[in-house]
Amino acid sequence: MNINREYINPLVEQRADPWVYKHSDGYYYFTASVPEYDRIEVRRAVTLEGLKEAETVVAWRKYESGPLSANIWAPEIHYIDGKWYIYFAAARTTETKEGLFDHRMFVLENASPNPLEGVWEEKGQILTQWESFALDATTFEHRGVLYYVWAQKDPNIEGNSNLYISEMSNPWTLIGKQVMISTPEYDWEIIGFKVNEGAAILKRNGRIFMSFSASATDHNYCMGLLTANEDADLLDSRSWVKSPQPVFQTNEETGQYGPGHNSFTVSEDGLDVMIYHARNYKEITGDPLYDPNRHTRAQVIEWNEDGTPNFGIPVKDGVRAL
Structure with missing residues (x-):
């Protein structure tokens, strides 16, 4: 197999909020929001670029009514204690579009060694301290503890979503305290909407880096970064330090707009890779959420001398990116 640390973007067209997980079997497993927001798909390939043409399996479809019947957003696939899990958000169908921001968080489980096979069982809603708009859950393990990170609307805080x-x-199932670790506060986090969402974890160099996305889903969408020491109490909000500036954002020169909602994986030869979505045009007709052309992209992460990640700028389409 020709090992290459470069990728030609887009990796997968019309797939937003992309999540890639490289498993011990050597496969990259991929899921993302589909333009119709009506189902959850899973595919796999032995290379990242192979995901473009990989067979796609529908793991789950929305219901016709009820709390799992509209706007299926941002699925993530994880492997935990010998089983596969997909975390996602769903809203309910209404006669108006009020249900658009009525999301709650849910999880599916599959015991098959290959998640493209077997049965996905609904494990239900992830319950938090509020019944309010919630989405973009991710999980990670650190020193034997399983953590859950998500975005939610606190009814007592102005804005759309904070990170918990x-x-x-x-x-x-969540246990113990639920701690807010980030709320939209900088100018780049509050354009269009006051949003912190789409968290993803990268552990390197004695630290835990948490990327997240901010602002409206048009060209203003961008990524920030929270950092905690690996020895810190991760349930203490003071352990997480936010970057004062976005770490990845629109670049007019390369023609990439609204990059964000990322995941992390490794290249075929072990380098850190960021998977994200972006559009290749700025002007959008209508609601950006219904523009289907947020394409999945891949980019190798560089590392600064101080041990922090340098995401660079989103590269041009059709060009191999180091």
Whole structure:
């Protein structure tokens, strides 16, 4: 196999909020929001670029009514204690579009060694301290503890969503305190909407880096970064330090607009890679959420001398990116 640390973008067209997980079997597993927001798909390939043409399997479809019937957003696939899990957000169908921001968080489980096979069982809603708009959950393990990070609307805080962290007793249940670790506060986090969402974890160099996305989903969408020491109490909000500037954003010169909602994986030869979505045009007709052309992209991460990640700028389409 020809090992290459470069990728030609887009990696997968019309797939937003992309999540890639490289498993011990050597496969990259991929899921993302589909333009119709009506189902969850999974595919796999032995290379990242192979995901473009990989067979796609529908793991789950929305219901016709009820809390799992509209706007299926941002699925993530994880492997925890020998089983596969997909975390996602869903809203309910209404006669108006009021249900658009009525999301709650849910999880599916599959015991098959290959998640393209077997049965995906609904494990239900992930319950938090509020019944309010919630989405973009991710999980990570650190020193034997399973953590859950998500975006939610606190009814008592102005804005659309903040980031929270909690410990889990199993992959579908939160226990203990639920701590807000980030709220939109800088100018680049509050354009169009006051949003912190789409967290993803990268552990390197004695630190835990948490990327997240901010602002409206048009060309203003961008990424920020929270950093904690690996020895810190991750359930203490003071352990997380936010970058004062965005770490990845629109670049007019390369023609990439609204990059964000990323995940992290490794290249075929072990380098850190960021998977993200972006559009290749700025002007959007209508609601950006219904513009289907947020394409999945891949980019190798560089590392600064101080041990922090340097995401660079989103590269041009059709060009191999180091």
